[in-house]
């Protein structure tokens with residue numbers, strides 16, 4: 001099964017959400033992939049209701065706190081997400097790393113907390129353009145993996161997303177070869193960390209994925225799906241991604 005995970009970021013108002021689900025409902029395609037969406041946190045219950053009527057789409061969060069509870073104004077705890085029926089959480093997205101200054105150490109704590117509370121985690125990693133041009137891609141990925149997953153036991157509830165920062169929201173997708181090279185490296189690192197079971201962890205590609213380039217990316221042996229921002233906002237595009245993933249089992 002391939003994965004299509006929509007990261008809606010700070011987008012979609014109520015009207016957009018209704019249109020999206022009406023659109024998905026009308027398209028009635030045969031879904032043979034994992035289809036997940038992470039909306040803004042306050043919209044989670046609404047999406048859970050709408051997704052429930054469709055019966056297939058899993059709903060998740062874009063972030064959670066590393067703390068259990070307490071005086072952390074503006075934060076959302078992993079246990080609250082779990083209470084609300086949230087199934088997964090994206091942790092370590094490059095926008096959280098750069099805009100909100102999340103470090104590998106904070107990300108490590110967040111992953112631990114989310115797994116402890118029973119959430120599935122999509123752990124994001126990726127290099128900047130400067131790092132790639134300086135030939136440091138593999139070093140950066142290695143550090144992010146080692147530090148981010150430090151002290152964490154292998155879990156069925158973990159996915160990794162490789163998202164080169166230079167490809168996010170830029171329209172500049174990594175070529176399938178560039179993505180595959182990084183994914184193969186990440187897989188090897190996960191295997192080093194956890195043995196053969198580590199190599200089974202799904203690795204998603206993210207960065208300007210669209211219905212028109214997704215099929216080609218999915219043909220690569222180490223690409224298990226996509227974490228998609230812009231092209232996950234409209235029903236036609238999201239279904240286009242799901243159709244591509246459903247045809248590439």
Ligand code: PGA
Pocket residue numbers: 007163167168169170171206207208209227228229230231
């Ligand atoms: P994009 O975003 O598909 O708009 O490039 C991907 C992401 O940030 O997860």
